[in-house]
Amino acid sequence: MRKILFTLLLLIPCLLARSQKAELFYDLNFGVPEATGLRTFHAELADQVPLSNFETTDNFYYYYGYSVGVRVLNRVSLYFNQRVSGAKTSLADYSGYFRLTNELRGNTYGARYDFFSRELSKGRIYFSAKGMVTTSALILKTAVMVNDEAETDQAEFKSLDLGIGAGINYEYPFRVLIVRAYVELDLVYGGKIRLKGDTSDDGYLMNSSGNKVTTGWSGLNAGLGLSLPLAR
DSSP states (O other): OHHHHHHHHHHHHHHHTTTSOEEEEEEEEEEEEOOHHHHHHHHHHHHTSOOTTOEEEEESOOEEEEEEEEEETTTEEEEEEEEEEEEEEEEEETTEEEEEEEEEEEEEEEEEEEEEEEEOSSSEEEEEEEEEEEEEEEEEEEEEEETTEEEEEEEEEEEEEEEEEEEEEEEEEETTEEEEEEEEEEEEEOOBOEETTOOSTTOBOBOTTSOBOBOOOOEEEEEEEEEEEEEO
């Protein structure tokens, strides 16, 4: 399914460029996820390790990624976005190390509609709304090395997340390209995370209170990128 949607994103602009205005765009983005459930889960997991100075250096504080897509008629955009977040707790000394990591990856397929725009003295500003579907993967990994002997163990989980969002997008023409910058607020209904390949009721990721953990992609994000007009 992901390959089919990604192929469509690449083919659509080629088909539309012959008949109407279309733009290809590529953005780098950064966001601050809500991720309360995953933060709590990782903290509880780290607390179970009976080691002093077991330090958490990251716990789903931010995510980073990229977006690629097409916009037609200065209104409708279809895009694919990939982003990564995670948590890490570790301890290392002369004899070896112990690492506990959680990596969260999201592949998002979305549509954005620019419902209002305004010309500025330099560039244009857009106000937009969007809808999206995200397939998320969580990889829980432990890695231990003692006296040059290493051992790793990992488990893979997945979820399906649905969301909406709104934002402000600023664009400035620069020669044949358009420079893009935006800020958005995403509200994502996080699907419950479950063990990959396990369809039973026991396959869900649970916290110490017995509640099912969700991804928590909701939050503010910002991006910077370039757009290439294909037809005028």
